[in-house]
Amino acid sequence: MLFFLAEGFRVIAIDRRGHGRSDQVSEGHDMDHYAADVSAVVEHLDLHNAVHVGHSTGGGQVARYVARYGQPQGRVAKAVLISAVPPLMVKTEQNPGGTPIEVLTVSAKRCGEPRPVLSRRRLWPVLWLQS
DSSP: OHHHHHHOOOOOOOOOOTTSOOOOOOOOOOOOHHHHHHHHHHHHHHHOSSSEETTHHHHHHHHHHIIIIIIIOOOOOEEEEEEOOOOOBBBOSTTSSBHHHHHHHHHHHHTTTOOOOOOOSSOOOOOOOOO
């Protein structure tokens, strides 16, 4: 973001609900609410032709925002999704190409299991500087 600021662009960083300085709420942690939050900021600031950039979950948030609120109001010029988590990952009738819920359930359970250390050797070169 600092690069774009230095180049003269207006940069607006939104703290997603429950993150940073936003309200610590216990509900509304889904893409629909995140997109509605972005829409509220965009409307409040009366932004038009903005470039929306999202990384990880923020990429999914941008995708949902653009799909629901971006056009035809002219609010979005471009959307940049970096290593984005799509808004809908689970296989459903509406999303037949998604991941079966069983796979996600097993993955979630395994996240808490201890894992053996595969290797302790360095996988990258080390540069030693001598004076």
